[in-house]
Amino acid sequence: MSEEALYRWVLWIFLAVAAVTFPALFFITAPYGRHAGESRLPTIDATLGWVVMESPSCLVPLWLWITGAHRGDPARIALLLLWELHYVHRAYIFPFRRRGGERRMPVSVALSAFAFTSVNSYLNGRWLFGFAPDGAYGPSWLADPRFLLGAAFFLVGFAINQQADRILFDLRKPGEVGYKIPRGGLYRFVSCPNYLGEIIEWTGFAIASWSLPGLAFALWTVANLLPRAVSHHRWYRERFAEYPAERKALIPYLL
Ligand code: NDP
Numbered sequence: 001m002s003e004e005a006l007y008r009w010v011l012w013i014f015l016a017v018a019a020v021t022f023p024a025l026f027f028i029t030a031p032y033g034r035h036a037g038e039s040r041l042p043t044i045d046a047t048l049g050w051v052v053m054e055s056p057s058c059l060v061p062l063w064l065w066i067t068g069a070h071r072g073d074p075a076r077i078a079l080l081l082l083w084e085l086h087y088v089h090r091a092y093i094f095p096f097r098r099r100g101g102e103r104r105m106p107v108s109v110a111l112s113a114f115a116f117t118s119v120n121s122y123l124n125g126r127w128l129f130g131f132a133p134d135g136a137y138g139p140s141w142l143a144d145p146r147f148l149l150g151a152a153f154f155l156v157g158f159a160i161n162q163q164a165d166r167i168l169f170d171l172r173k174p175g176e177v178g179y180k181i182p183r184g185g186l187y188r189f190v191s192c193p194n195y196l197g198e199i200i201e202w203t204g205f206a207i208a209s210w211s212l213p214g215l216a217f218a219l220w221t222v223a224n225l226l227p228r229a230v231s232h233h234r235w236y237r238e239r240f241a242e243y244p245a246e247r248k249a250l251i252p253y254l255l
Contacts, residue, residue, distance in 0.1 A: 004131055011123055011213060018220045025227035032105045034179060034235060043104035050095035053113035058087040060118065061125030068129025075141035076128050079209050082154050083124070086201060094165065099172040120220065123213040132211065150208025157200030160186060164194035181240055188244075189252035191236055192229040196250055199225055226250060 029035045032046070065071050065080055128137075141147050163185045171180045186193035202221045206214035233249035248255055 015216050018223045022223035029231045032109045041106040044107050046103040046105045047095045049105045049110040053110045054091035056118040057121045058091045060121035064125035064129045075137035097169050101177045120217055127213045146210050147208050150204045153204025154201050157197045161194050161197030190248050191233040195225040195229045
């Protein structure tokens with residue numbers, strides 16, 4: 001089987017697994033962070049876990065760019081830059097900004113996330129620098145409304161995600177481990193603006209790249225983060241009697 005045929009199979013399987021994962025995550029919450037519980041699963045240092053599991057997202061597309069086709073096309077490079085803006089931060093800055101003492105995470109969570117980020121970054125990187133049709137991202141793509149709208153969405157989502165995560169980090173002094181009610185920014189409206197920002201980002205990337213792998217990643221992000229936002233929201237309400245009643249889980253005024 002050619003690599004391109006295999007690529008198509010992997011992409012459809014990736015989409016099918018997202019469709020199964022989405023409803024499942026309303027019943028099973030990934031056991032890390034506040035939902036880690038008292039599991040007896042083997043664990044690793046959470047900072048190391050984040051670096052390991054997010055590194056493929058940063059490194060694989062770079063490798064595919066260096067070794068792939070069309071590596072000088074400005075529009076493809078612009079899409080790669082958006083991607084790397086997010087993932088250099090997520091893999092190598094975000095893990096070291098987290099506070100909460102020496103937290104650990106199950107090895108199984110880190111491994112499954114590593115598998116996910118490896119496949120996802122292969123699908124998107126190989127599309128951009130390999131299997132996208134030759135004329136798909138010519139210089140005029142940079143002025144195409146889909147690229148402009150998608151890139152704007154991406155940058156707005158990135159800013160929302162950054163602001164929300166910064167508010168969370170500031171809730172703890174160094175070494176402190178507990179949870180508090182986050183306030184300010186979009187926390188006025190929802191419990192998980194960091195997840196909302198992430199979903200806007202990857203929806204923007206799907207629009208800007210106008211591609212099936214981009215869409216698959218956006219759907220996966222919703223499948224992962226919508227159920228987790230609902231779990232976080234329920235968790236806050238159960239723990240804090242004074243939790244703002246008007247706050248929704250993920251989408252202001254709606255959900
Ligand atoms: P969380 O919101 O659960 O936690 C983010 C950080 O803030 C953690 O260090 C957490 O500590 C801390 N924190 C959270 N709430 C509080 C609080 N009330 N009081 C004090 N500290 C708090 O996010 P995740 O860890 O699930 O995700 C981190 C990032 O990764 C997000 O930006 C998310 O969008 C992204 N992500 C993307 C996915 C995708 O599919 N694209 C999937 C998963 C995450 P602790 O660890 O101790 O709970």
